[in-house]
Amino acid sequence: MxxxxxxxxxxxxxxLRALDPHFERAFGDAHVRQAWFSQLLQTAFVSTITDNYKDFGTIGATALDMIATRRGVTLSQQDRTSILQGMRKxxxxxxxxxxxxxxxxxxxxxxxxxxxxxxxxxxxxxxxxxxxxxxxxxxxxxxxxxxxxxxxxxxxxxxxxxxxxxxxxxxxxxxxxxxxxxxxxxxxxxxxxxxxxxxxxxxxxxxxxxxxxxxxxxxxxxxx
Amino acid sequence: MxxxxxxxxxxxxxxLRALDPHFERAFGDAHVRQAWFSQLLQTAFVSTITDNYKDFGTIGATALDMIATRRGVTLSQQDRTSILQGMRKxxxxxxxxxxxxxxxxxxxxxxxxxxxxxxxxxxxxxxxxxxxxxxxxxxxxxxxxxxxxxxxxxxxxxxxxxxxxxxxxxxxxxxxxxxxxxxxxxxxxxxxxxxxxxxxxxxxxxxxxxxxxxxxxxxxxxxx
Structure with a gap:
């Protein structure tokens, strides 16, 4: 078999490059998409190691907020939605x-x-x-x-x-x-x-x- | 107590910012230091999740090679050494x-x-x-x-x-x-x-x- x-x-x-225009608009830099996905993975791995399960969508949304805070950027609700909903399309x-x-x-x-x-x-x-x-x-x-x-x-x-x-x-x-x-x-x-x-x-x-x-x-x- | x-x-x-001049010289961009440390952590976490222990120095050296490959940069032995030895100082x-x-x-x-x-x-x-x-x-x-x-x-x-x-x-x-x-x-x-x-x-x-x-x-x- x-x-x-x-x-x-x-x-x-x-x-995922389809999300780049949203990152460009929100952060002025499309490369932030990679930093976001990398933070998403880091949080996912830590949640596994520490037995603290969260679903991937929740982690993705939180990672986006962390990246914004780290870069001193305030995300509009529209930017946030276009990135997170963009993952589905x-x-x-x-x-x-x-x-x-x-x-x-x-x-x-x-x-x-x-x-x-x-x-x-x-x-x-x-x-x-x-x-x-x-x-x-x-x-x-x-x-x-x-x-x-x-x-x-x-x-x-x-x-x-x-x-x-x-x-x-x-x-x-x-x-x-x-x-x-x-x-x-x-x-x-x-x-x-x-x-x-x-x-x-x-x-x-x-x-x-x-x-x-x-x-x-x-x-x-x-x-x- | x-x-x-x-x-x-x-x-x-x-x-770790003390390493920035080495990254600037090796990659033309000091920000690569963060990408390197982030890759280092990712590999460390995956090695924990998959029960495949490697010491942190080995992971750090490998992560540096991965970042160089990913960016199409050939690291000189001197650049590599100055970053990895720089961690000790x-x-x-x-x-x-x-x-x-x-x-x-x-x-x-x-x-x-x-x-x-x-x-x-x-x-x-x-x-x-x-x-x-x-x-x-x-x-x-x-x-x-x-x-x-x-x-x-x-x-x-x-x-x-x-x-x-x-x-x-x-x-x-x-x-x-x-x-x-x-x-x-x-x-x-x-x-x-x-x-x-x-x-x-x-x-x-x-x-x-x-x-x-x-x-x-x-x-x-x-x-x-």
Whole structure:
């Protein structure tokens, strides 16, 4: 049986750069988007380490306020809303549709697993026009532990009724790959612009510049 | 018995801005220092969540390489060394010596707890001229779990032979405060430039703009 492909969503399938104009308007600097996402992840990881679960949307909103305070910027309600609601309406990266098509047509089973709540994830995938490719949309929120903790990856395997080694997590984030490998998944890294693998962690057996390359290598690995 | 004061070191006592000229020279932008420290913390937190311990120096060196790759910059061996060795030679913030003096003269016991290895921590405190204030220098490396995991905070209390509630962690980082509170310590936050408390976590009972203010409030809390 070929492994089930488990896709991360934000930055892996969907392009956060669509938020840049909102950050440009609110902070006068589009690069603040990266600082925000980085603060969001920091808070998420600390909440995991200290067993203090908060949902990803709440963390995202708080991280935005922290970045604004840190930079001495007062965010209007409109700026805040356009960024936070914008997360639900991100476009897919240009290689995503073809890559998913290719994997599905080869007969692979595809699902998603995100730190966003299930409601947000459903909305994101639907708005990006990708619903037809995925048999299930999973959220870490269901087990109240965010990736890269092992519980969300295990939950996906459990719900699909397969051994965790029969899943492959596909992500553009080194930390997501590290968490999935630790939990026992196979992995694949999409080397999107500005993303790098952390050499301190085990290396995924599939690495590619986009989902075209990654899909090719996954099909090879699965002997298809 | 008044609580024992447990000081975080990097950014709390010592000023990382001393590294800015090295980042300016290596990357053409001193702000990369913050991006580096943020990547360092991200890797540290992921290594904790995935039970893959690496010492803080190794993580710091790797994070520097990741930031360079991400920005398409080739670091010379000299740039790399001046940043990483520079961590051992940071100056104290200007309020630190007076604040420590005040707490010590009031009769409080003072120690440090850092994610740096013990050897680096010893060197840092000595170079900053602060050795006389601290009865012990502790490193999370000893228990091979980095802050904000509970083990380092518990180790300090254990080694000092006191209940964990008899220690107070003093830091300029919201994540360190969150970890200490989770472990059972009292805490104090120093509101250094650009640092903000995370409103999603419990609030420390002592907050101040610098170690003068924080020392005043600690002495009040301890009834001294």
């Amino acid at each position: 070929p492994r089930i492909c488990v896709f991360d969503v934000n930055e892996t399938l969907l392009d 991100l476009p897919p990266h240009p290689d995503v549709r073809d890559g998913l098509e290719r994997l599905r047509n080869a007969g692979l089973r595809l699902v998603t697993l995100t730190n966003s709540t299930e409601q947000v994830a459903q909305e994101q995938i639907k708005h990006a026009g990708l619903s037809e490719y995925f048999e299930r949309i999973f959220s870490a929120d269901t087990v109240r532990r965010l990736k890269p903790a092992p519980e969300p990856y295990r939950m996906v395997a459990g719900r699909l009724g397969v051994d965790i080694g029969q899943t492959r997590l596909i992500a553009a984030h080194s930390w997501d790959i590290a968490g999935a490998l630790h939990a026992g998944c196979a992995t694949a890294f999409i080397h999107r612009t500005g993303m790098v693998l952390d050499p301190l962690f085990e290396r995924p057996d599939v690495v590619g510049a986009d989902l075209h390359e990654v899909a090719d290598r996954i099909l090879e690995k699965e002997g298809m | 008044p609580r024992i004061c447990v000081f975080d070191v990097n950014e709390t006592l010592l000023d 940071l100056p104290p913030h200007p309020d630190v010596r007076d604040g420590l003096e005040r707490l010590r003269n009031a009769g409080l016991r003072l120690v440090t707890l850092t994610n740096s290895t013990e050897q680096v921590a010893q060197e840092q405190i000595k170079h900053a001229g602060l050795s006389e204030y601290f009865e012990r220098i502790f490193s999370a490396d000893t228990v091979r779990r980095l802050k904000p995991a509970p083990e380092p905070y518990r180790m300090v209390a254990g080694r000092l032979g006191v209940d964990i509630g008899q220690t107070r962690l003093i830091a300029a980082h919201s994540w360190d405060i969150a970890g200490a509170l989770h472990a059972g310590c009292a805490t104090a936050f120093i509101h250094r430039t650009g640092m903000v408390l995370d409103p999603l976590f419990e609030r420390p009972d002592v907050v101040g703009a610098d170690l003068h203010e924080v020392a005043d409030r600690i002495l009040e809390k301890e009834g001294m």
